[in-house]
Amino acid sequence: MNRIFFLISLGVLAGACSRSAQVTGTEEPGMFLTDSLKRVVSVDTVRYRPVADELTLTGRVAFNPEKVAQVYPIFGGTVVEVRAEIGDYVRRGDVLAVIRSGEVAEYEKQRKEAQHRLALAHRNLHSVQDMAASGMASEKDVMQARKEVGEAEAEAERLAEVFSIYHVSGGANYQVKAPLSGFVVEKHVNPEEQLRSDDGEEMFTISGLENVWVMADVYESDISKVGEGDSVRITTLAYPEDVIAGKIDKVYNMLDEESKTMSVRVKLDNRDYKLKPGMFTQVRVCGRGTDKERLCVPSHALVFENGRYYVVTVASDDRLAVKEVEVYLHSDEVCYLSSGLTAGERVLNRNVLLVYNALNAG
Structure with a gap:
């Protein structure tokens, strides 16, 4: 200078x-x-x-709801281990927490009983087939034995599917896994915490941040100045020198009862993860020429x-x-x-x- x-x-x-x-x-x-x-x-x-009038709006970065998953407990029980914290990046299938549950223990008991019944049904079928070959059992007896095997197999498969869906790891424990890849943005669970399956609060909220929304508020007097397709320039306090170009892709044609403002949305690519949900933004709508x-x-x-x-x-x-x-x-x-x-x-x-x-x- x-x-x-x-x-x-x-x-x-x-x-x-x-x-x-x-x-x-x-x-x-x-x-x-x-x-x-x-x-x-x-x-x-x-x-x-x-x-060309330029309208300046106040906005905020929000999650893309299409990329958000809330994780709830499937069974009640005690939290044995928590493996994810707020801000962690997790991949789909990663274990978030391990819970010990009496309901899972009951399923484990049912699975062992189903496996035992299936083994008995197979032995019974072999025995009946041998007896039928020597004339000591009828074809009806063989069909009944096969039916029992089929029922036992169906029950064993049902319980195996339950264990797979709910990530039951054996014994009385089951794993809570990430349903999608993204960042842990909310966490409401701690070790030794008692959980109920009917609890309305989610354990984790996971969001992919590769795409985010910027929601901006338009005062009633300025509604006529914005529309879908309008070009915008967005800046943040964190990166004041970075100007992000975008377009308004949706106008929510309703006014908020309290603030008397209408919301507009801008979808942005965020592969560098610079934009964090909750950030305040300044959205400049490029005015239309007159x-x-x-x-x-x-x-x-x-x-x-x-x-x-x-x-x-x-x-x-x-x-x-x-x-x-x-x-x-x-x-x-x-x-x-x-x-x-x-x-x-x-x-x-x-x-x-x-x-x-x-x-x-x-």
């Missing part, structure tokens, strides 16, 4: 001296845009542009001092001058003017403040 100020001061002084040597009579020396100064500033032309045109300059061309706006103009002979302007509408990128300039004039739009200070000092 000091080097730039030195170059600007040097350029302004050099311009003033070189031009003053050429003037005669009563012509006063001025400050000019010299070759050295051109290396640290840039010039833009004042032109007419359709007025038939009304006004003179426009880059916002960087403005200098604000003592409640007034100024620009540094560049004349046809490269003479620099400070002019006061009246602002009609100001956005991050452009500024629409009410008065002070005419179309075709040139203004500085980089390092303007340093040149402005140098001119005022002179």
Whole structure:
């Protein structure tokens, strides 16, 4: 910054001296845009542009509900082990917790009984088939034995499916596993905690954060200014220099009873996981152009001092001058003017403040 100020001061002084040597009579020396100064500033032309209002909304990052899973206890019991904490990344099938349950113990008992009945049914079938071969049992007896085997197999398969679905690991324990890959964003369980199967509170909430939603609130007076498909630019407090481009993909056509605002949604790719659910955002909706045109300059061309706006103009002979302007509408990128300039004039739009200070000092 000091080097730039030195170059600007040097350029302004050099311009003033070189031009003053050429003037005669009563012509006063001025400050000019010299070759050295051109290396640290840039010039833009004042032109007419359709007025596009930019609406700034307050938003927040939210989970994508399509990628959220809440995990509840299947059976009541005591929490033996918790293997996941808030913020952990888990893969589908990873064990989140282990629970010891009397209900699971009952299923284990039923499974052993079913396996025992199946073994007896198979032995009985073999015995009946042998007896039928020697004429000591009828075909009806064989069919009945086969039916008993089928029923025993069905019960054993049913219980095996229960063990598979509910991740019963044997004995009285069962495992609570992640139903999808993502981050643990909520956790409401601790070791030795007593759980009930009818408890309405989830143990874990898991969310994939590769895609998130930004929900923004629109006041009633601004509803007509937004619509589906409108382009937006989103910034956050955490990354103020990163501007994320997106589009409004859904307008919720209802007002909140308390805040009297309408919500709009922007879906964003978040593969770098920078956006965290709960973050506040600033959502700038790019306004739609109107038939009304006004003179426009880059916002960087403005200098604000003592409640007034100024620009540094560049004349046809490269003479620099400070002019006061009246602002009609100001956005991050452009500024629409009410008065002070005419179309075709040139203004500085980089390092303007340093040149402005140098001119005022002179």
